[in-house]
Amino acid sequence: MSLSTLTKPWEAMSYGFLDGSAKRELRRKMLKSVAVPGCQMPYASREVPMARGWGTGGLQVSLTLVNPQTRVKVIDQGADDSVNAASIRRFIARVAGTPTTMDTLEADLIQSRHRIPEEVLREDQVLVLQVPNPEPLRPVQPNMSIARQMHADADYGRMWLQLYEQIVRSGRVMQGASYPSLVHGRHVMTPSPIPRWDVPKLHMAEHLTILSAGREKRIFAVPPYTRVEPLVFSDVPYKVEEHGHLTCTRSGTKGFFMNEVPQDDGSSAFEVSDSEWGVKTIRARDGIGESRGETWYKDGEMPQ
């Protein structure tokens, strides 16, 4: 036995950047997180060649799941052309040789920051959400070890109290994005900072969603066909952003989550947040071809 028989021939980088032991750790914790939906699993998050907080958790999951045939789509705030999405997409393609796409329907794996695409995802697709703060209890309990105990006890009283206080003070629940949601009737999770508009898309969805926080070293999942219910009181219904009536000034599409763009004259214009949906709408309008798939929202409403 010699040192050379114990090691592989030297290569500058493993396939998909992460070494075998890192990928094994990720796979184990992904399986655990699928087995206990919505429960945060601590994992040995590795450093990757991007700064912490820039999608390193999602990236580790993506790098573990891809093979050279996996078609990858990366979005940030709904857009494929956002600079960090471009950077992550380029990195995955560079180290794993994966083909890339912007078409939601064509993608096998979608890594996203803060949005779920407007087109319905299928059973054969995986959505990887980047998570800055995996702990829904953080606003009421910043200490991670105490919060962990509260999850174990399903002790969500303070969470409810916080929502109640918001209604008393402001007349409504003031939570913007990251709306706390009960998964499979047991664990409260943060859906990551997706808008409230996107949370219902997770409920009983056909696709697998993996949520990964690299900096905080926690991974959790919503398996296919799993209940995801936003925390609401029975007499105060869940409210998504009032975007159902807005029209995109660039593509003309209506009834989807919009970006507000302040105008010089003091007014606001809107453009659709899912950039590829906008592109597809423009293509259809210009007669280049219809490529739009089925959407979760119909006429600005999420069917019950």
Next chain:
Amino acid sequence: MAYVATRGGERAIEQSERLFREEMGSFDRERVEEVKKGLPYLIDRVMGEASLYDEDLAALALAQTGGELYEAVLLLRAWRTTQPRLQVAEPIEQDSLFTHRRISAAFKDIPGGQVLGPTLDYAHRILATDVLQGVSYAPDPVEPATNPSPAYQPSVSAWQAENDLLDSPAEDPTKGNDIPDLTREPLLFPSKRAHTLQSLARAETGGVLALGYAAMRGYGQAHPTVNELRLAEAEIAVTHPDGRQFSAGRVKVSQAEVVDKKGEKLGIGFAATFGWNEVKCIAAATLDLNSPSAEKGSATEEEFFLYHTEGVESSGFCIHFKLPHYVTFQSSLDAMRDAKAKKAAKAREPAE
């Protein structure tokens, strides 16, 4: 097809990186050598925070990032994490350290003696502006002592333990690959002792100093006395697959022990790191000293200071706020506007 700006985004990030690199121009092995030779304490700091002992790689990381410390440490960490763990070295005992500097503030003299070694502690901090006028700076030669101090020294706390002043920590029999490794496992609380010491060893110097200083100023319960501070070189003994033990070389290490009165005995805090970095070790040992009695949520509680002194994580999260957040912002605006409209509608209602 005005909507498709993807190539624009890719081009922009490419060019922004080029702009950053253009400032520094091309560099080669020579610059790496210069950085390594001219900035040994910076190299030490970077090696400690990266938890990777390699002066050449550290110098390369500094040259490649133009001295952007957080970037340099991240480069090294990202490289380190992909490397296989071939061997676990033998544990290093204090009395086997090849010691360059060793001082104790607790006693006037200690067995083995106070060894000042290399330090700027008593230097007058006057900027050598002559150098800018073209005068080269030549340090005065060191005059060797007639009686050189011994290279290997016993630990001060061992003497204190013998004299019943302090309880030495129980010996940990864990060996080799069974020793918890922070770079291969998540940090959970209450933290494993190995994880605590590893976290402190690779913590960001400024962060450790800030929280350690807060503890020293009075936000902690314990007042540190520097029991022993060492700058040394440690022999890395590893076992060849054929069973022979051999030295893989020496690494520079620093360590600090700080103590405080705790009932009738002394409480002890400890920290050690790669490279020579005294400030970090004293501050980290102070946090360690304070943590057993710390309140939950206080700055001297383990969970608080270990999370918040992690330089790669804290710096990364800090700069992530530059990323677009317009979706989350839009979501908040929607709630704010709706709440405001509700309030206005209510105000218009006639009083009953």
